[in-house]
Amino acid sequence: MANVAVVGAQWGDEGKGKVVDWLSERADVVVRFQGGHNAGHTLVINGVTYKLSLLPSGVVRGKLSLIGNGVVVDPWALLDEIDRLCAQGVAITPDVLKVAENACLILPLHAQIDRAREEASGAAKIGTTGRGIGPAYEDRVGRRAIRVCDLNCRATLEARIEGLLRHHNALLRGLGAAEIDGQDLLEKLLAVAPRILPYADVVWQRLDELRHTRKRVLFEGAQGAMLDVDHGTYPFVTSSSTVSGNAGTGSGVGPGQVGYVLGICKAYTTRVGAGPFPTELFDPIGERIGDRGHEFGTVTGRRRRCGWFDAVLVRQAVKVGGIDGIALTKLDVLDGFEELKICIGYRLGDKVLRHLPASMAEQPLVEPIYESLPGWSESTRGARSWKDLPASAIKYIRRIEELIEAPVALLSTSPEREDTILVQDPFST
Known part of the structure; x- marks a missing residue:
């Protein structure tokens, strides 16, 4: 049995949610490997509509669901989504959902910067969702990001926030926007940490264990190929690689483990x-x-x-x-x-x-x-x-x-x- 990667073949919104849900019945594990909560999947099951943004689609059916290191995670948005799905009767526990400990976080400042830059761009704006996904990915490659594992250590958080704000407050001043209060950000992260950390896991290691037991893995992409940061209609693109080549790097497996690639259009x-x-x-x-x-x-x-x-x-x-x-x-x-x-x-x-x-x-x-x-x-x-x-x-x-x-x-x-x-x-x- 092959593993399967599901990717968009247009500009996103192709109906990946339904297809992933349909395939998840045949899979043992569903892995989300890129994007943030700017992506959205709608599932209709027995007449009930479920709207997902960060959660892998398999979570609705109780499948082991992994959020890979290639995803940027807004911890507050993730918890809101978990609470909303739980209210619809979907049981989401750390036994079902795992979040890569090395995934980078989307912080409130990222959305603030996202919106400020779009406003400053005027007619040249690219039409982002304003949720901070782009700035979070910039921090990731700029080595400024705060990661899920950092939530476990106050001293690490303090040091990371200091370096982060040295960059971002200068940018906000240049845009004429309000600067970020580091102490306020620290307190928010320390408050959310106890709810996020139980989901943290070594996702690449878990996937390796699953490989040895011949479990079928479904790799779930977000957006579509024409929004890929390299191959899409640049600069009107998202900030991550949306094609199947990122399924491996965004979840921590080799390219040979991806298997069949299904494009949705x-x-x-x-x-x-x-x-x-x-x-x-x-x-x-x-x-x-x-x-x-x-x-x-x-x-x-x-x-x-x-x-x-x-x-x-x-x-x-x-x-x-x-x-x-x-x-x-x-x-x-x-x-x-x-x-x-x-x-x-x-x-x-x-x-x-x-x-x-x-x-x-x-x-x-x-x-x-x-x-x-x-x-x-x-x-x-x-x-x-x-x-x-x-x-x-x-x-x-x-x-x-x-x-x-x-x-x-x-x-x-x-x-x-x-x-x-x-x-x-x-x-x-």
């Missing part, structure tokens, strides 16, 4: 926040897709931008992310359209491109080249086998496979976990 395209979006629709069709797909961010509540399926971007995600198969979601949103379009290339001046250029000057200038396909009038919602799908829907799926150069391994036809067509089981590949 919608049957159309959405994006939240600023940045280029070649197939974005500014007409009633885009509005219709957004309304039918309930396209609002799980965390932010912001309306998502909507457009036609972009095969160029997804093929790019397949290549840079080592994606073996695709889980195609929200096919039912396209029910009733007479005509559907797929972007098969870009026109940039007198050139035709089969990739999105890296240049931030060129990205907004590319024009999509579309191929039209007939739509279908029948409903695909709730379909659980290929024979339940209209011929035009199958043709649409097959054309996507050809263009992105990867097979559709799973097909989701509603938010309910059982409304899934399995073509290829990632765990048995």
Whole structure:
């Protein structure tokens, strides 16, 4: 049985939560390996909706759930999420949830800096969630971060806070914002420590033990490939690596242990926040897709931008992310359209491109080249086998496979976990 990594193949919000929940029944362990509480997964189980941000999706089903070292953790947001899930009847204990002791913390000052910089950027803002994820990752690589394990020692915290504020208060002064009180921050961290430390664990070691007992591990990513800090639409990206290569480093295992890579993408395209979006629709069709797909961010509540399926971007995600198969979601949103379009290339001046250029000057200038396909009038919602799908829907799926150069391994036809067509089981590949 292979381990499986689930990653987004667009700009996030592709429906990873449902797919991870569906796969978690076949897994023994679920590991979140990057991102922060800016990511959001929505699960619908027996008619009950669960909204997750930091917690791995497997926690709802009682699976051993690990938050890896590649995640930046807001301890207060994590506790709020645990309390909210517990109120819904989900038992979350240190036996079920483990947080890497070497994971870096998101502090209140990070959100303050995040918002202050966005405000100072004016029209050039990148559309962050304002939750401090970017500044926390900057502290991580700048070796200023406070980590989960530091909560266990007051002297360490005092020293780390002093070094942290030497940097950040100078930055806040430059932005004309209020400086951070170090003593107040210390007291807040000491107060939250007793609730966080019981979850702390040596996650890389636990994963190694699980490997020796041949447990099946599901690596859960956040956001999507086009938000990857290296391969996405830079600078309109997140602050971590969102592709499958980070599943190993973000959880503490070698690349050979990742196994099958499942990329998630919608049957159309959405994006939240600023940045280029070649197939974005500014007409009633885009509005219709957004309304039918309930396209609002799980965390932010912001309306998502909507457009036609972009095969160029997804093929790019397949290549840079080592994606073996695709889980195609929200096919039912396209029910009733007479005509559907797929972007098969870009026109940039007198050139035709089969990739999105890296240049931030060129990205907004590319024009999509579309191929039209007939739509279908029948409903695909709730379909659980290929024979339940209209011929035009199958043709649409097959054309996507050809263009992105990867097979559709799973097909989701509603938010309910059982409304899934399995073509290829990632765990048995």
